Amino acid sequence: METAQQNLEPATDIPHDNRYYLNMGPQHPSTHGVLRVLLEMDGEYVIDPQPVLGYGHRMQEKMAEHKNWMAFMPNTGRMDYAAALPYNHGYVALFERICGIEVPARAEYIRVITSELNRIVSHHLWIGAMLLDMGAFTPILYTFDDREQVLDILEDVTGSRLTYCYFRVGGVCKDIDDNFVEKTRAFIKRQRERFDVYNKLVTGNIIFIKRTEGVGVISLDMARRYGVTGPVLRGSGIAYDVRKNEPYSVYPKFDFDIPTGQNGDSYDRYLVRLEEIEQSLRIIEQALDQLPDGPFLAKVPKKLKMPTGDSSFAVEAARGELTYYLVSGGGDIPYRLKIRVPSYSNLSVLPELCQGMLLSDLVAAMGSMDLVIPEIDR
């Protein structure tokens, strides 16, 4: 008996270390693209998670310095592939402001409608993918069904399904028609009915709640030190949204709320995004009701010269604050274009946020950030 008990005590005299390194990615399914997280592990606990970036790096900022600024337009849709239209929006709005171009009211409405549709699509994708990360296969089938409805609507007017290049300086490249309006209204009605399905399938799902509640809590102080924005920030109870705080386009004309969470955990970030779909629907509904007639594209000189100097334009992308910071030396090629993308700053909290977590909680915390890797890598 005595010998057996002795054997149960840890063998302190033998050097033993449970630490090991685990590579999550770059082809791991829950990293959504080519992100690698180098995990220092102790058993099932994460000691130090360090994201390794750059697998999808294309040096977009260098490309911007090498061509006429209008020619960079398609690139803007190739960073955040899940919600490209806000990227279009920030870019054209920046040049419209510095070059003093008036955008017709109808064009601004179309921009808001399509951007919000794009935001909904992005949140659909996220809800499906997040649940898939955590082992729930079914929700993505429902969200993708809904997502397809919107993609069809957007495809009709933009000509593409994913990497949109729809906005132009002075407006948009194609007008929306009655068919678009009709289909969008039908989608709004359909989506409102679908929330019930989401709630039954996900929101009240005890496994989902247990996996996400209290996981990955981001405090206000942490958010500020890292520059966290978007639904990840709003989940922590901070109602910061560029559409409200720094209004652009015709957003001030619409009545909508900024949903916020209370605890700042993964579950709150889910609730925030779910509510944001409803708020986007409200914006679209109002915009369709008020949609003015008139031109959809202003007459813009073929060769536009940028004024010398720097300027900045921020928009609310689906993942948070997107800022284009332009430095111009005159002419029509940007001297420098810094693109501040939301996922980059959001992901940078990961080492501090997930230290000491179980590996499965890291998946729930990282999944709730809604990462788009080509946006981070640019």
Next chain:
Amino acid sequence: MHPATEKLVTALSEQSIVLNECDYAERGYHFEIDLDAGRLREFAQCMLEQEMYLVFVGGLHVDPAIEIIYQFASYDRLCRLVLRVVVDSNNAIPTISDIYQGANWHERETRDFYGVIFIDHPNLVPLILAEEDVDLKPLLKNSDNIKESAAVRWVTVEEQPETDEKADTD
């Protein structure tokens, strides 16, 4: 002006930091600041105390030296400011990654793209570029297309120079 913004302006003036007020409607931010590298950390500390968050850190290669651009903004009011700091003769500048941890990645990225050394950075290894591309510095301008620092500074519309076609050709 928002009371918190006034407080920020006062706090910076007390440290005798000169703020240039900008026309937000033209440029999308409210204040621009040029600062010596030696005062950068003190400035960042002040930003944190004034509850500003870090938007981004980026580089700008101009003649005579690389400038590092910092943008800060606020979660609760409309206030955005841009800070420019010129690197020293060794292409070095102090890190602020211990004050704003988010700067850690931005500084690593800036080192990738410009080769700027952030003094006392805890982990200044390539982030975006591959390790073998450590000396690539892709955003450095060459002698043909580099501009003077003053040539990329904001000038009001009335002061805009006449169109210079030569400068535009690639």
